[in-house]
Amino acid sequence: MASARYWLMKSEPESYSIDDLKRDGKTHWDGVRNYQARNFMRDDMQVGDLVLFYHSNAEPPGVAGIAQVSKKAYPDFSAFDPKDKHYDPKSSKANPTWMMVDLEFVEKFLRLVSLQELRDHPKLGTLLVLKRAQRLSIQPVEKAHFEIIRKMGKKG
DNA sequence: GCCAACGTTGGC
DNA sequence: GCCAACGTTGGC
Numbered sequence: 676m677a678s679a680r681y682w683l684m685k686s687e688p689e690s691y692s693i694d695d696l697k698r699d700g701k702t703h704w705d706g707v708r709n710y711q712a713r714n715f716m717r718d719d720m721q722v723g724d725l726v727l728f729y730h731s732n733a734e735p736p737g738v739a740g741i742a743q744v745s746k747k748a749y750p751d752f753s754a755f756d757p758k759d760k761h762y763d764p765k766s767s768k769a770n771p772t773w774m775m776v777d778l779e780f781v782e783k784f785l786r787l788v789s790l791q792e793l794r795d796h797p798k799l800g801t802l803l804v805l806k807r808a809q810r811l812s813i814q815p816v817e818k819a820h821f822e823i824i825r826k827m828g829k830k831g
Numbered sequence: 832g833c834c835a836a837c838g839t840t841g842g843c
Numbered sequence: 844g845c846c847a848a849c850g851t852t853g854g855c
Contacts, residue, residue: 685852685853687853709838710838711838731852731853731854732852732853732854733853735854736853736854790854807835807836807854808835808836808837808852808853808854809836809837809853810836810837810838810851810852810853811837812852
């Protein structure tokens with residue numbers, strides 16, 4: 676079995692925050708409509724992979740906590756529902772275009788680790804989320820970077 | 832609210 | 844297959 680991977684996944688806290696995940700315990704990550712992000716979920720995510728839960732479009736934006744992949748990729752049923760915001764008529768049940776994974780809550784950081792703090796950290800230079808206009812909603816993260824950010828979130 | 836950057840669409 | 848137009852993301 677390949678070793679666990681680490682990820683960063685963005686969510687707008689107004690639609691789904693780390694507190695929502697804490698309340699729910701787990702959730703399905705529906706609504707991803709970007710091929711690169713889908714491929715990460717479909718091809719690379721394994722049960723047990725750890726995820727930095729990132730609040731985007733927030734004040735301030737940053738990493739709010741940690742989640743864990745609890746179910747491998749399966750068809751995103753929100754694409755089949757004409758009433759759903761993320762409905763995609765090109766995706767059929769017989770041949771689904773879009774996939775999702777399930778995430779379960781692991782921990783909420785003692786404090787939000789802001790995007791600015793990530794930028795200021797000397798060892799996080801290649802972290803993808805720091806790149807200008809990096810819009811990808813699911814990004815791979817190096818283990819060393821994951822550990823640094825987790826530690827930042829555990830300090831007051 | 833602005834707008835740069837980027838992915839997708841569709842005309843040719 | 845090119846590329847302009849368009850829609851979306853997301854920091855500021």
